[in-house]
Amino acid sequence: MDFGKSFHRILILTMLLSLGMTGAAQSRRELIRARVDSALSARYYKTSYDTNYVVRPEGKVTLKVRLNQTGNAIHAKGTVNDIYSKADLETSHKTTVAVGATYRGLSLGLAVNPAKLRGTYKDYEFNFNYYSSRISLDASYQRSSTLAGDVERNGTQRMESGDLNMNVLNLAGYYTFNHRHFSFPAAFNQSYIQRRSAGSWLAGFSYQGGRIKTTDELKTRNPNAPDVRIDVGHFGIGGGYGYNLVLGTRWLLHFSMLPTVVVYNRNNFTVNGERKKAKRMRFNMIFNERVAIVRNFSSRFFAGATLVMNNSVFDDDVVVVNQNKWRVRAFLGLRL
Numbered sequence: 472m473d474f475g476k477s478f479h480r481i482l483i484l485t486m487l488l489s490l491g492m493t494g495a496a497q498s499r500r501e502l503i504r505a506r507v508d509s510a511l512s513a514r515y516y517k518t519s520y521d522t523n524y525v526v527r528p529e530g531k532v533t534l535k536v537r538l539n540q541t542g543n544a545i546h547a548k549g550t551v552n553d554i555y556s557k558a559d560l561e562t563s564h565k566t567t568v569a570v571g572a573t574y575r576g577l578s579l580g581l582a583v584n585p586a587k588l589r590g591t592y593k594d595y596e597f598n599f600n601y602y603s604s605r606i607s608l609d610a611s612y613q614r615s616s617t618l619a620g621d622v623e624r625n626g627t628q629r630m631e632s633g634d635l636n637m638n639v640l641n642l643a644g645y646y647t648f649n650h651r652h653f654s655f656p657a658a659f660n661q662s663y664i665q666r667r668s669a670g671s672w673l674a675g676f677s678y679q680g681g682r683i684k685t686t687d688e689l690k691t692r693n694p695n696a697p698d699v700r701i702d703v704g705h706f707g708i709g710g711g712y713g714y715n716l717v718l719g720t721r722w723l724l725h726f727s728m729l730p731t732v733v734v735y736n737r738n739n740f741t742v743n744g745e746r747k748k749a750k751r752m753r754f755n756m757i758f759n760e761r762v763a764i765v766r767n768f769s770s771r772f773f774a775g776a777t778l779v780m781n782n783s784v785f786d787d788d789v790v791v792v793n794q795n796k797w798r799v800r801a802f803l804g805l806r807l
Contacts, residue, residue, distance in 0.1 A: 519604055524652040524667045529770050530806035533573040533661065537802045539582070541565045541596060543613060543639065545683060546793040547701050549740040556742050558699065560620035560630065560683070562613070562637070565596055573662065593617070598798070602656040604663075607645040609759075609779060611796065614638050618683065624697055624742065634689040634696075639681030639703070641781050641796050643759045645729060646674045653715055658725035658763035659777055661804060665723050670714035677731040677757035679783055679794055680704040700741040703792050705785065707731030707757045723775075725763035732756055733785070740790045754786045776801045 542564045548557040571580030586592035594615040601608040618635040622628045647653060649671035657665040684700040713727030733755040739746055760782070765775035781796040 519651070520654070520663075521651045522666075524669050525604075525654045525657065525663050525665060528661070528664050528806055531574060532807040533804055534807065535571045535573070535580075535661075535802055535804040537569040537571070537582075537800055539565075539567045539569060539798065539800045541598075541611075541613075541798045542796075543615070543637075544795045545618070545637070545701070546795075547683075547740060547791065549790045554624060554742075556697075556699070556740070557623040558620065558630075558683075558701065560618045560622075560635065562594065562615045563592065563617035563619075563632065565592065565594060573660075578660075600659070602659050602662070604650040604654065604656070605647050607647070607655045607659075609641075609643045609781075611641045611798070612639070613796075616686075622697070622699060628693075628696055630685075630689070634686060634692075635683055636686055637681065637683045639683075639794070639796075640678070641794075642676075642678040643729065643781060644675050644677075647713070648672045648674070653713065655713070655727075658715060658723060658765060659761070661765065661773060661775075664767070665715045665717055668715060668717045670712060673711045673713055673727065673729050675709065675711070675729050675731065675759070677707045677709075677729070677759055677781070678705070679757060679781065679796075698741075698743050701792065702737065702739045702741075703794065705733045705736040705738065705755070705757065705783065707733040707755075709756075711759075713761070721767050723763070723765040723767075725761065725765075727761045729759040730756055731759070736785065738785060738790050738792050740792075754784055756784050758782045758784070771806045772804070773806075774801075774803045 542562060544561040546559050565584065566586065567582045567584045569580055569582035571578055584592060594613065594617055596611065596613045599610040615637045617632045618637045619630050619632050622630055645655070647655060649669065652669035653671035654663045654665050657663040680703055682700065682702050685696065685698055689696050709729060709731030711727065711729035713725070716724040718724065736755065760780045761778065763775065763777040765773060767773045777800045779798045783792070783794045785792045
């Protein structure tokens with residue numbers, strides 16, 4: 472028996488089997504990739520809308536650069552033990568630069584806050600936005616120690632950054648009735664294109680909740696400063712209207728408002744351990760407003776800006792709490 476020839480045959484056979492297995496593995500990966508792409512394409516191009524009004528853009532991939540800025544202002548007042556107290560407070564504005572990519576409706580992004588990289592911004596904020604033909608949702612959670620402003624109680628006390636801690640959650644959900652002709656995504660994430668002007672009645676809900684309280688640092692700096700805590704929690708339901716105005720073939724202007732009537736609240740205002748709860752309110756609502764402008768330079772390039780606001784108005788004879796949360800976004804995009 473020629474051992475060298477046998478070994479040579481075994482080596483060739485092993486290489487052929489290995490190449491065959493590699494080829495089979497590559498074929499399986501290509502098959503899986505093709506099936507996934509087919510499923511995403513079928514979902515992406517599923518027609519539940521009137522293509523005379525709304526269409527999907529050309530291309531599989533959308534690349535986008537965004538500049539975002541957010542802010543939050545809180546106003547509260549109340550009378551505790553016949554002493555009137557008032558607070559007018561605002562967080563530092565948060566500015567981020569973000570890049571993102573979308574493939575067949577699936578998105579991935581990365582945001583950078585230059586001030587946080589420099590160590591000058593210490594707050595934390597998380598934003599989640601979902602826009603589809605029928606359902607839209609805006610959610611934001613903010614943890615801030617930069618809340619500053621004036622607190623009035625037997626004189627005016629200036630609250631500096633670090634004197635107060637705030638944790639607040641904002642939610643707003645929409646249902647679009649005329650979803651075959653009117654598209655929120657066309658205005659806010661550009662996954663659709665609005666071809667003709669259309670509007671829709673909306674139904675939805677709002678929630679604002681959180682807490683603001685003074686810190687130990689304030690007591691250390693000013694032992695006579697009042698110990699203040701504001702607790703906010705209110706849920707509302709309501710309806711509104713949105714409209715997409717198409718100008719020519721390039722411009723889209725959007726405006727929508729969803730006022731909601733609060734059906735539950737747990738607002739209270741505490742000063743030096745004395746707590747007052749909100750009574751039955753005379754005016755108790757949350758307003759959600761959106762504005763957008765989009766310019767399609769061609770089938771590939773687009774740019775625009777959006778504004779999303781959540782405003783609350785709560786008024787009774789004991790506790791009044793107002794919150795104004797906003798986010799401005801400018802963007803530039805490319806479709807491939």
